[in-house]
Amino acid sequence: xPEKIKITIDDKTVEIxxxxxxxxxxxxxxxxxxxxCYHKDLSPSGSCRLCVCEIEDKxxxxxxxxxxxxxxxxxxxxxxxxxxxxxxxxxxxEMYLGRWPNVKVVQExxxxxxxxxxxxASELTDDNEHACILCGRCVRACREFPLENVLxxxxxxxxxxxxxxxxxxxxxxxxxxxxxxxCPTGAIRIVDDFNHPVDPRKIRDxxxxxxxxxxxxxxxxxxxxxxxxxxxVEVMDKYDxxxxxxxxFGSLPDAKNIYSNVFRDNYWDRGMADxxxxxxxxxxxxxxxxxxxxxxxxxxxxxxxxxxxxxxIAGAANMGCFDPEFTIEFNxxxxxxxxxxxxxxxxxxFAMEAFENGVINTHHTGGLELNFGxxxxxxxxxxxxxxGEGFGVDVGQGIKWLKNKWTAEYNADxxxxxxxxxxxxxxxxxxxxxxxxxxxxxxxxxxxxxxxHDEAWLIxxxxxxxxxPTFQDKAEALFYFPLWRTWFxxxxxxxxxxxxxxxxxxxxEKESQKVPGHVRNYFRYVEGMLGIDxxxxxxxxxxxxxxxxxxxxxxxxLGCGQRSDxxxxxxxxxxxxxxxxxxxxxxxxxxxxxxxxxNPQGKSTQEKIKILRQYRQHQYEQLxxxxxxxxxxxxxxxxxxxxxxxxxIDLPELVEIVKPYQA
Amino acid sequence: MITVNSNKIDWREGMTVADVLAxxxxxxxxxxxxxDGKFVPQDDYDSFVVEDGCDIMVIHFSQGx
Numbered sequence: 001x002p003e004k005i006k007i008t009i010d011d012k013t014v015e016i017x018x019x020x021x022x023x024x025x026x027x028x029x030x031x032x033x034x035x036x037c038y039h040k041d042l043s044p045s046g047s048c049r050l051c052v053c054e055i056e057d058k059x060x061x062x063x064x065x066x067x068x069x070x071x072x073x074x075x076x077x078x079x080x081x082x083x084x085x086x087x088x089x090x091x092x093x094e095m096y097l098g099r100w101p102n103v104k105v106v107q108e109x110x111x112x113x114x115x116x117x118x119x120x121a122s123e124l125t126d127d128n129e130h131a132c133i134l135c136g137r138c139v140r141a142c143r144e145f146p147l148e149n150v151l152x153x154x155x156x157x158x159x160x161x162x163x164x165x166x167x168x169x170x171x172x173x174x175x176x177x178x179x180x181x182x183c184p185t186g187a188i189r190i191v192d193d194f195n196h197p198v199d200p201r202k203i204r205d206x207x208x209x210x211x212x213x214x215x216x217x218x219x220x221x222x223x224x225x226x227x228x229x230x231x232x233v234e235v236m237d238k239y240d241x242x243x244x245x246x247x248x249f250g251s252l253p254d255a256k257n258i259y260s261n262v263f264r265d266n267y268w269d270r271g272m273a274d275x276x277x278x279x280x281x282x283x284x285x286x287x288x289x290x291x292x293x294x295x296x297x298x299x300x301x302x303x304x305x306x307x308x309x310x311x312x313i314a315g316a317a318n319m320g321c322f323d324p325e326f327t328i329e330f331n332x333x334x335x336x337x338x339x340x341x342x343x344x345x346x347x348x349x350f351a352m353e354a355f356e357n358g359v360i361n362t363h364h365t366g367g368l369e370l371n372f373g374x375x376x377x378x379x380x381x382x383x384x385x386x387x388g389e390g391f392g393v394d395v396g397q398g399i400k401w402l403k404n405k406w407t408a409e410y411n412a413d414x415x416x417x418x419x420x421x422x423x424x425x426x427x428x429x430x431x432x433x434x435x436x437x438x439x440x441x442x443x444x445x446x447x448x449x450x451x452x453h454d455e456a457w458l459i460x461x462x463x464x465x466x467x468x469p470t471f472q473d474k475a476e477a478l479f480y481f482p483l484w485r486t487w488f489x490x491x492x493x494x495x496x497x498x499x500x501x502x503x504x505x506x507x508x509e510k511e512s513q514k515v516p517g518h519v520r521n522y523f524r525y526v527e528g529m530l531g532i533d534x535x536x537x538x539x540x541x542x543x544x545x546x547x548x549x550x551x552x553x554x555x556x557x558l559g560c561g562q563r564s565d566x567x568x569x570x571x572x573x574x575x576x577x578x579x580x581x582x583x584x585x586x587x588x589x590x591x592x593x594x595x596x597x598x599n600p601q602g603k604s605t606q607e608k609i610k611i612l613r614q615y616r617q618h619q620y621e622q623l624x625x626x627x628x629x630x631x632x633x634x635x636x637x638x639x640x641x642x643x644x645x646x647x648x649i650d651l652p653e654l655v656e657i658v659k660p661y662q663a
Numbered sequence: 664m665i666t667v668n669s670n671k672i673d674w675r676e677g678m679t680v681a682d683v684l685a686x687x688x689x690x691x692x693x694x695x696x697x698x699d700g701k702f703v704p705q706d707d708y709d710s711f712v713v714e715d716g717c718d719i720m721v722i723h724f725s726q727g728x
Contacts, residue, residue, distance in 0.1 A: 457726055
């Protein structure tokens, strides 16, 4: 923990942490000094030397230091405007003015330093008002924002100039425009005219803020630039939310074998935008560029694998396959075959539990021993799915189809399969354990397209932060977040820049979980793209609700848009088996006692499972009631005609569809 | 007893915010801590001592993958 020390700056005393840069301390004291190469979002370099101050140590020894990069370690006296300092700054300003007389920021510095003309005009003088003044901000920005290094100085002395390697436009430039953001003279300007946004400057100004946040905050937040979405593998494991063994458990000891650091340290050697957002300085996609495959049609070849991301790794955990190389190979072949990795992992995890419980056996699987953790068998199954062979043909149909087949043809226990088959509306569940979050159970099962979390991800807000304790709170969250997330999805905007980085002052916002500062950025982007008037929350909710309600009506037409289609499998809600219950017995016993007011002592595990199930399923029913009401839907989950009218989409053809369901 | 995100846990003399986070196994990086409504900066987690009966909020800004 850095010590706190007191220093005196121009007769003001301030207390600072040891190793604070002197310029930050001076700013804290409310004093201004001129700077040129300094930028608040970059590491300091001390090259322009305008920020010099005179410091005196305890022995009375004085010297000039560049305050921007001078770490204060002892009690010192600082003079920001001594005669020596002012003389030093004046000569510097005069030299800058001689070289770049028409650059606005140089003129401002000269005025501050008391310089009106320069003796230093020469053949090097550049009259351009947007001249490059060699401040080096762009070099640092390129290094620190997108973590590239394509800009630097070349040439010595009077030949020093800014360039890219070999004087050519370098392919590593991702167009993030961080250099333009920090350039004080306009020497670097961006041409924005790809698809003719109405107000490109508005888009860029807000995008730059996110670039700066990424550079300053990402390393202490989610480390997206280092490890991408996989940063939450270890978080989910530690919070008992990582799906293991078909969502039976939220954590297992072997999960550490596939934490993000394992991939970062041993496999990934590339990080860049992978065809999503050119210019994004988060560039959270990570790749292993030379991975040798062990199986399948490309066995023995070295390939570039884009990933794995969180869902793929968590899917591996769900199958009990805690092996990083398996995970990468599974990722590659899912991508190559065009198989959705989440659906594949969740379906195979279901098949594994069915296998371990004797619902299916090696006769059905063509000899594959599909126990949890059977990595080789999983890859074999994946190849079968792609080739349309063997057991892969069945597994490739997904959980809903498998449940129906195994019940009809193998006399399987339908209740058991419905409880452990993690699908809703025919779509497999994505990779989070939601047993302790009623709100996220709704977030999954009430999602229009099926149980993926692009509508809502409320687990921490609900289960950990306890910020939405009542049904009304949860309903409000399940009203707002699906609409907000649908809205930016419709505009093709990435979710990650919304909340996988949060502004430093986000906690001061009234509704901090919405990350309002970034929501405002998104509004500005859309205004800049389309030239529309001031976006605000209500406009956004209405725009989105028009589409969302249309989607619900389409679901109704497709046969999955009513209350009966919004129920989750019980494994999403609570423990199905004795093994699950016993693995978290203290938690469940205390809930039975404190929430349901029944004494668990003396009751069998099966009895306790039944008590908890009744309670939780009743809770879910109440949640549905609250959510439908908030969304303006009937108790059966159908948009009311009144709601359609309110949104201005009560078209005759839509009213005709919903009218029979209004009772 | 102290309350942490509506959970009751045992208090002990000299318990710091860092101790509370360890007790709750709150390891996530992007959190904000307030004790009885007062924000506690991250640098003070090791030194800020919590009193018996206090109400602590540890808001995680986690939003999934």
